[in-house]
Amino acid sequence: MEYIYAALLLHNAGKDVTEENVTAVLNAAGVEVQDARVKALVAALEDVNIEEAISKAAVAPVAAAPAAA
Amino acid sequence: MEYIYAALLLHNAGKDVTEENVTAVLNAAGVEVQDARVKALVAALEDVNIEEAISKAAVAPVAAAPAAA
């Protein structure tokens, strides 16, 4: 989930979720960054409405199965 | 919530949630870090089992929360 947390951190900070930014955040956290995963994350999130996903979470914190990220 | 995400990121990456680490992550995300908030975060998490606190559902406010920081 580190990659997801990094994306949400950036999003919450009002920054763009770019490869560069995600990599910088992960590096700062001491994570050994895999470029392909960062690229996959950024590409995948292009089509995801983060705001909407977050508000879903705020409304109903229900049990959810974590999937690999 | 940036501070919370920074803590989660570090925790997931197997790093300690220290003031230094949190600050580094937030800096990398381009967040203007407030030392007091970092201190408060780290202090609050000191005695907390993050794994447990993450998975124990807290009651969300009834209506959809606005996603302010």
Added chain:
Amino acid sequence: MEYIYAALLLHNAGKDVTEENVTAVLNAAGVEVQDARVKALVAALEDVNIEEAISKAAVAPVAAAPAAA
């Protein structure tokens, strides 16, 4: 939760939830006050309608379903 109860106590007593007041209440309770946490609390409450948050709590009791981690 000490800090939160201090804020609620002040609010219920019709006092402003300021750093000074929260600190005074916590001190009276013999709590070793961490300024950072007081600051963070007061900052977080800035845009929040405490009365509303309280009345919402009446609807949703504490216990809830766990979210998988």
Added chain:
Amino acid sequence: MEYIYAALLLHNAGKDVTEENVTAVLNAAGVEVQDARVKALVAALEDVNIEEAISKAAVAPVAAAPAAA
């Protein structure tokens, strides 16, 4: 509710919920303390396991929140 908040503040801070302590906290919050209420509070809590009572969700109100004073 000030009295109950004061009691929980003390309990959360690891202090005893005595008449003296409750009065001190209420005073610090600028509340005009009624001795009878403090006594009633302390007496009521004497035989109660606060930790247990907190999570018991005995309340579960039925419909909309009552806007009591």
Added chain:
Amino acid sequence: MEYIYAALLLHNAGKDVTEENVTAVLNAAGVEVQDARVKALVAALEDVNIEEAISKAAVAPVAAAPAAA
């Protein structure tokens, strides 16, 4: 709960819920009455519409509907 039972007994019997009456009922039940709790109870009930509070709670308890008799 003795105190509240006493109050509701009085209310149901069409009597005023005064400190004196509550004390008398509790005494008759052999309860060692704490004046402070009686005072607190009577004070708390002052602005409360008992009838309304009762009807709100009048959601039939788990068991079953009573057959008319």
Added chain:
Amino acid sequence: MEYIYAALLLHNAGKDVTEENVTAVLNAAGVEVQDARVKALVAALEDVNIEEAISKAAVAPVAAAPAAA
């Protein structure tokens, strides 16, 4: 309902629910006591586990059921 409240009051106070005790409590509340009802109540409650019945009620009902009869 007075009769039941009287019984609950006695039970809560750790007293036996006898005809004598119930009558005393009701008298103290100014209720004109019907001996037959007291007898019926005491007989009925002999086989009832009051503690259990109460605890069922404490788990507050969730949905609002109509309390018609």
Added chain:
Amino acid sequence: MALYTHHLPRWKKDEVEEIKRGIEEHTLVGVVDMYGIPASQVQQIRRNLRGTARVKMARNTLIEHALNELGGSVATLNDHAEGQSALIFTNENPFKLFKLLEKTKTKMAAKPGETAPEDIVIPKGPTSFKPGPIVGELQQVGIPAAIEGGKVKIRETKTVVKKGEVINKKVAEALVKLGVKPMDVGLILQAAYYRETIFTPDLLAIDEEVYANNIVLAAQQAFNLSVNAVIPTRLTVAAIIGKAVSEARNVGVEASIYEKDIVDLIIGRAQREMLAVALAAQGRGFELDEATLK
């Protein structure tokens, strides 16, 4: 680096140059497998990709030459160029390209020996066939064909081949006659070189839903952590207050602390307890009065 081409004939040199240009002029170059795709299908796919991606077919040796001449990390694409490969050039990102190629897949008739990509189901109903040997042919492979009203009809829906099973010759022939095209045919992206990184299909087949779900999960976790560890933020402080208030009310009711804000809740509890005991007593012969019954 001209080392590789100096001995090549002119047309091959031109091919290599064209490939190199294609790579240099696009942000992404991919290796695709063309095996088993008929020419007509290739034309269709090219049409579908027009404006987005260009497919360049060339001999593997020439592709290898071109990649080696460019050198550097792009040369590692060679490891993925096997069988009947072609190159694909685009300025899309590899995930978009992967999806695009998935979408350009078309259905084709099955050849004997191929594996069913999914259950092959023949629906019941009329066919266009006139009565003849076709009925027997269908029946032979287990398709319940019959003659009805001068036409061949399938009597009931039948799964002829299960997913993952090999399609034998007779079945393949029957399917062709029925016009059933069970095979997915299209360009299969074997690897993509994009921004100094090689992407393999396992990385490319991303499911946005999984990411979206993880975002929700992470947001929930952050919310839970903030509330449970009492780290107030603007987003969560209301929930934290709510939790504190609920707890205070619980304590107040449990301990029967008679305060204005909760005395109604305590009354409610007493009332419910009374009703519970009243019902229990009624079950043992105590007649309830009218007020209780209400």
